[in-house]
Amino acid sequence: MQAAMNRRLQTTGNQGANGRFAMEIGEPETEREIEIFPLEEPVPDAVPVEVPAEELEPA
Amino acid sequence: MTPGGETFSEPLLGWRLWHVRPHADGYRLESFTRHHVSWPAQRRLEAGCPVHGREAPSGAHECGIYAFRTRELAETLLRRYTGVRQCYASQTAELPPARPGRPLALGTVSLWGRVLVREHGFRAQYAYPYALELLGGDAEIARALRGLYAVDVLER
Numbered sequence A: 001m002q003a004a005m006n007r008r009l010q011t012t013g014n015q016g017a018n019g020r021f022a023m024e025i026g027e028p029e030t031e032r033e034i035e036i037f038p039l040e041e042p043v044p045d046a047v048p049v050e051v052p053a054e055e056l057e058p059a
Numbered sequence B: 001m002t003p004g005g006e007t008f009s010e011p012l013l014g015w016r017l018w019h020v021r022p023h024a025d026g027y028r029l030e031s032f033t034r035h036h037v038s039w040p041a042q043r044r045l046e047a048g049c050p051v052h053g054r055e056a057p058s059g060a061h062e063c064g065i066y067a068f069r070t071r072e073l074a075e076t077l078l079r080r081y082t083g084v085r086q087c088y089a090s091q092t093a094e095l096p097p098a099r100p101g102r103p104l105a106l107g108t109v110s111l112w113g114r115v116l117v118r119e120h121g122f123r124a125q126y127a128y129p130y131a132l133e134l135l136g137g138d139a140e141i142a143r144a145l146r147g148l149y150a151v152d153v154l155e156r
Helices: A001-011 A016-024 B071-082 B138-151
Strands: A032-036 B006-008 B012-023 B026-031 B065-068 B103-117 B121-135 B152-155
Touching: B012 B071, B012 B121, B026 B138, B026 B152, B065 B071, B065 B103, B071 B103, B138 B152
Parallel strands: A032 B006, B121 B152
Antiparallel strands: A032 B103, B012 B026, B012 B065, B012 B103, B065 B121, B103 B121
């Protein structure tokens, strides 16, 4: 399995960094593809307002 | 839709590590294993690839935005990075300290678009931080990240 991974990295011209992370997230042979189309992209469009501690209700 | 693929409407949540590094406009998240990839604020990070361009993540390559399935897997990478390894088959509950002056962030990340699902994690087309824990930083850096990325940041 390791040899297969090394061949894969060599033949695709991949650099080392992603390759190391790839080892961490498992074997590519088990990969399956999904598609996610969120109704709203999960990127915030407003900066959260920090509430001073003294304004918080006591627990 | 890809042949044989599945389609979802809710983003996935994965776990990641980031470096937290100073830039001209303040502290920013940077990818953990890919140097000089700064995560944009208030907009998605889109996967790019010198071979596949915007087709990343490609099934025939290792490109894409990476994330783990679980916090434990991200913590394992953190322990490896900081040199704190498992000893005598036991693992400490405490996270290892970040290197002095080199703050890190551990947290969740939203993943969407085309996503390749593996045993322990994901490679995604689009991503944005969801919630962060700041390791080795201070309240000022936490506040800066909170303001820039508009996400919850817990200082540990």
